[in-house]
Amino acid sequence: MTTARTGRPALRLLTAPEYEHAAPAPLVAFCSHCGARPAHPPAPASSSRVCAACGLGLILESRADVAPKAGDAFLVLDRSLAVCALSRGAERLLAALEPNAVNRHVTDLLMPADAEEPDGTSLSTAVAWAARGDGVTRTSVVRPANTFGIRLTARISSCGPPRAALVVLD
Amino acid sequence: MRYLKTSEAAALLNVSPNTLRAWERRFGFPKPQRSPGKHRLFTHGEVAALRDALQEGLSISSAISRAREGLAADANSLVGALVSYERERADAAIEAALALRSVERSVEEVLLPTLDEIARRYSVDSAAWAFAAHWAGDWLRRANRLTPPPVRQTSVVIGDASRDELDRDAPYIHALQLFLVRAGVRVLSLSARGVAGIGDAAAVHRPNLVVVAGGHLDDDTVARWAYAIRLAVGAMPLAIYRRGSERPRVRATGTTVLPPGAGDAQRTLLELLESDQVVASPAAELRQARAARGGR
Numbered sequence: 222m223t224t225a226r227t228g229r230p231a232l233r234l235l236t237a238p239e240y241e242h243a244a245p246a247p248l249v250a251f252c253s254h255c256g257a258r259p260a261h262p263p264a265p266a267s268s269s270r271v272c273a274a275c276g277l278g279l280i281l282e283s284r285a286d287v288a289p290k291a292g293d294a295f296l297v298l299d300r301s302l303a304v305c306a307l308s309r310g311a312e313r314l315l316a317a318l319e320p321n322a323v324n325r326h327v328t329d330l331l332m333p334a335d336a337e338e339p340d341g342t343s344l345s346t347a348v349a350w351a352a353r354g355d356g357v358t359r360t361s362v363v364r365p366a367n368t369f370g371i372r373l374t375a376r377i378s379s380c381g382p383p384r385a386a387l388v389v390l391d
Numbered sequence: 392m393r394y395l396k397t398s399e400a401a402a403l404l405n406v407s408p409n410t411l412r413a414w415e416r417r418f419g420f421p422k423p424q425r426s427p428g429k430h431r432l433f434t435h436g437e438v439a440a441l442r443d444a445l446q447e448g449l450s451i452s453s454a455i456s457r458a459r460e461g462l463a464a465d466a467n468s469l470v471g472a473l474v475s476y477e478r479e480r481a482d483a484a485i486e487a488a489l490a491l492r493s494v495e496r497s498v499e500e501v502l503l504p505t506l507d508e509i510a511r512r513y514s515v516d517s518a519a520w521a522f523a524a525h526w527a528g529d530w531l532r533r534a535n536r537l538t539p540p541p542v543r544q545t546s547v548v549i550g551d552a553s554r555d556e557l558d559r560d561a562p563y564i565h566a567l568q569l570f571l572v573r574a575g576v577r578v579l580s581l582s583a584r585g586v587a588g589i590g591d592a593a594a595v596h597r598p599n600l601v602v603v604a605g606g607h608l609d610d611d612t613v614a615r616w617a618y619a620i621r622l623a624v625g626a627m628p629l630a631i632y633r634r635g636s637e638r639p640r641v642r643a644t645g646t647t648v649l650p651p652g653a654g655d656a657q658r659t660l661l662e663l664l665e666s667d668q669v670v671a672s673p674a675a676e677l678r679q680a681r682a683a684r685g686g687r
């Protein structure tokens with residue numbers, strides 16, 4: 222490789238393709254209870270974030286590639302790993318009602334199910350990082366706390382406002 | 392105390408009235424009272440607390456939990472004031488509770504749970520309990536005095552079978568009396584110990600219903616008292632309140648056992664007073680007869 226000005230050979234710093242940052246996915250809004258995506262997200266000036274579809278959840282935002290769809294089972298957790306929201310799908314899947322689950326520790330509902338998980342992918346670590354809003358999506362294998370023999374893949378990423386961790390169960 | 396109709400509360404929260412009713416069903420919050428016409432009346436404090444919590448919430452449940460925590464702070468501050476023997480701080484704490492709730496709910500959700508907590512933590516033989524029980528008795532009597540005169544033509548005699556003001560049942564009995572008076576019922580509270588002169592008192596008051604409240608006095612004493620009332624004004628329904636579930640009951644036909652909560656007991660008594668079981672008030676009959684004579 223030569224420079225255009227001098228014609229002399231020179232080195233240039235290149236970024237490996239796997240480290241190149243793709244354009245960040247756009248943010249989409251979804252209801253914290255039914256998962257429905259509102260056609261018109263509430264304006265910042267609006268004082269109501271209540272879902273117009275079900276009336277039982279607040280409108281949150283997350284990246285489009287990780288946001289849940291209507292009917293998905295998902296949880297919203299804060300940085301202390303306490304449950305802040307439980308979707309209707311998660312209520313069915315985990316046999317728990319949101320009003321009873323709120324403020325309980327995540328391990329009351331979900332337990333890590335990977336026998337040998339790689340470093341940094343444990344459920345608690347992933348949730349803690351996501352709740353800080355690091356923008357990375359991690360996966361972890363979990364099971365319902367009171368059930369053995371079922372393994373679910375948890376997609377863990379950030380959502381908000383306020384900043385929190387979104388755990389979508391696939 | 393400022394109350395909001397469903398539409399006003401919904402407008403403040405920027406949701407539909409149906410959504411607000413759905414929250415009441417699912418979360419039990421905000422918890423409305425009922426107007427005389429059975430319409431929902433929300434306290435402004437609860438709705439405002441929820442509105443603020445919704446701004447920062449991740450779900451309706453977490454916002455409601457946060458709003459409830461804010462409201463529960465009143466009970467904690469009252470406990471703190473009473474165990475520190477600070478009367479002014481205790482007055483301020485109950486005033487703060489009254490800013491967000493009705494008198495009935497302030498008593499049921501703040502005052503009585505506070506006393507239960509102090510009794511549980513320090514026992515009823517402690518100085519903390521003595522101070523708290525005296526303060527609560529004073530406060531409930533003051534609230535009773537400030538209540539407007541009765542509007543219903545029904546009256547109740549309460550036979551107080553508690554030991555004294557330091558009895559754990561005493562605040563509940565005072566609270567039931569306050570709730571009945573605030574519901575417009577004429578209430579005469581007498582000690583269930585003595586029967587001397589009770590006939591005169593009962594004949595003047597002409598009760599529709601008798602309540603025996605408290606578990607300290609034995610059944611024989613209470614039965615003598617109830618018999619004296621019965622001799623003075625004839626047979627009438629009897630209800631018992633906080634006599635203890637394990638205690639053998641005075642045998643009496645048609646005795647109603649009231650639920651232990653003062654609010655629940657008041658509601659049961661009001662239903663009883665409105666039912667066919669309770670005969671028309673002798674006092675009302677007397678008034679009607681006088682009115683008829685005056686009209687002629």
